[in-house]
Amino acid sequence: MSIPVSRDVQYILGNWKMAQSLRGAREFLRSWKAPEKEKQICTVYCSYPHLWPVLEAISQGVELLVGAQDVSSHKPGAFTGEVSAVQLAELNVGSCLVGHSERRQYFSESNELLKLKVEQLLAQKITPVFCIGENLEQRKSGKTLEVLAQQLDGFQSVLKNCVVAYEPVWAIGTGEVATLDQIQEAHQFLCEKTPGSPIVYGGSVKPENASEILGLPEVHGVLVGGASLKAESFFQIAAT
Numbered sequence: 001m002s003i004p005v006s007r008d009v010q011y012i013l014g015n016w017k018m019a020q021s022l023r024g025a026r027e028f029l030r031s032w033k034a035p036e037k038e039k040q041i042c043t044v045y046c047s048y049p050h051l052w053p054v055l056e057a058i059s060q061g062v063e064l065l066v067g068a069q070d071v072s073s074h075k076p077g078a079f080t081g082e083v084s085a086v087q088l089a090e091l092n093v094g095s096c097l098v099g100h101s102e103r104r105q106y107f108s109e110s111n112e113l114l115k116l117k118v119e120q121l122l123a124q125k126i127t128p129v130f131c132i133g134e135n136l137e138q139r140k141s142g143k144t145l146e147v148l149a150q151q152l153d154g155f156q157s158v159l160k161n162c163v164v165a166y167e168p169v170w171a172i173g174t175g176e177v178a179t180l181d182q183i184q185e186a187h188q189f190l191c192e193k194t195p196g197s198p199i200v201y202g203g204s205v206k207p208e209n210a211s212e213i214l215g216l217p218e219v220h221g222v223l224v225g226g227a228s229l230k231a232e233s234f235f236q237i238a239a240t
């Protein structure tokens, strides 16, 4: 079941990457309490082996949604090591990250490949969280908006069904958060470029800076890495 795609919703998304342990996931689930906020979606994106334990906790009443961090670009078949959108749908996974900068950078994921992944997800009614963002060199040479436009190129027809995550690469895992003006400029641009897609910000979001970032008019949520590993800090961000 896909998560809704709407600018009226606030998305609090946690990317556990490969940094969460099973014990850590269980601890998170034991202490997680969703803030009582209307129109807010809290989702954690976990590694495949953790999907089942998280889903089990959700079925027992933990108020959280779970998503996958990646998906195969192929339909089900003989692709050893891959996980298909059909398999994610069987588990009722509602959304999936696509094109995170770590995948673009370390696994050479191209726009063509990402398009196939988005199509596989949408065919199963799983909402893609499509990640884009400039690196430091591109930012320094004034190419940020150009790069963002390039990363959206070819996705116009599917974006209405996607959440877009703007994550400046230089702000991911570095502790260096983009300034409010930088975030505002990129989000304004992306809001105009996309047909109603919600735009979430990611890159060193933590309890201390979440409220000013979430307070910006064109920011429809946050994608949080490090600070999503523990229930307490993720809750503080969601509760701001």
Ligand code: PGA
Pocket (backbone or CB within 6 Å): 015, 167, 171, 172, 173, 174, 175, 202, 203, 204, 205, 223, 224, 225, 226, 227
């Ligand atoms: P960070 O990661 O919050 O640790 O910077 C964000 C992300 O990669 O989605």
